[in-house]
Amino acid sequence: MAKALVVYTTRTGETKNIGELIAEGIRFSGAEAAVENATSIKKEAALEGYDAYVFGSATYHGQMMQGMKTMLFLAEKANMEGKVGGSFGAFGWSGEAPGRIFDTMTNIFKMDMVSGPLRLKSASLGWPTDGPGLWKRNRQKTEHFLVQ
Numbered sequence: 001m002a003k004a005l006v007v008y009t010t011r012t013g014e015t016k017n018i019g020e021l022i023a024e025g026i027r028f029s030g031a032e033a034a035v036e037n038a039t040s041i042k043k044e045a046a047l048e049g050y051d052a053y054v055f056g057s058a059t060y061h062g063q064m065m066q067g068m069k070t071m072l073f074l075a076e077k078a079n080m081e082g083k084v085g086g087s088f089g090a091f092g093w094s095g096e097a098p099g100r101i102f103d104t105m106t107n108i109f110k111m112d113m114v115s116g117p118l119r120l121k122s123a124s125l126g127w128p129t130d131g132p133g134l135w136k137r138n139r140q141k142t143e144h145f146l147v148q
């Protein structure tokens with residue numbers, strides 16, 4: 001049976017949730033899927049023995065999280081050439097991380113990438129449609145309402 005490894009970095013758990021859902025989808029299609037926090041991957045050996053890899057990070061300050069950067073340097077030493085790859089991550093407004101991971105998997109690891117990076121906008125931030133500005137205005141309205 002084909003085996004996939006899903007690795008994530010997260011601060012508040014949203015990217016982990018996306019990773020768990022991706023793993024469920026992989027299992028549903030008949031393959032095995034393991035899910036790991038990037039910080040638990042200490043040696044390249046932990047990345048060996050899989051047919052597919054899906055790496056995800058939330059975006060903070062326009063970047064992927066440090067744990068994913070460190071894990072990608074380890075992954076460079078594991079031979080992933082030609083293996084199936086994907087990337088994902090939760091974001092608030094710009095969401096650079098999944099694209100950066102995707103590019104590394106394509107250009108450095110030479111993986112066979114599935115579609116494009118999967119970016120899911122954070123639900124907990126409550127951005128309605130036009131990002132931070134509208135969220136701030138809504139929050140002010142809510143605070144105004146609460147002090148009435």
Ligand SMILES: Cc1cc2nc3c(=O)[nH]c(=O)nc-3n(C[C@H](O)[C@H](O)[C@H](O)COP(=O)(O)O)c2cc1C
Pocket residue numbers: 009010011012013014015016057058059060061062063090091092093094095096121122123125
């Ligand atoms: C201090 C801080 C900086 C952030 N910077 C960005 C950013 O540059 N771009 C973006 O799209 N989202 C940014 N976010 C939003 C997070 O990416 C978003 O909350 C995401 O859902 C967090 O995912 P996690 O639960 O996996 O950590 C930032 C959030 C915080 C608290």
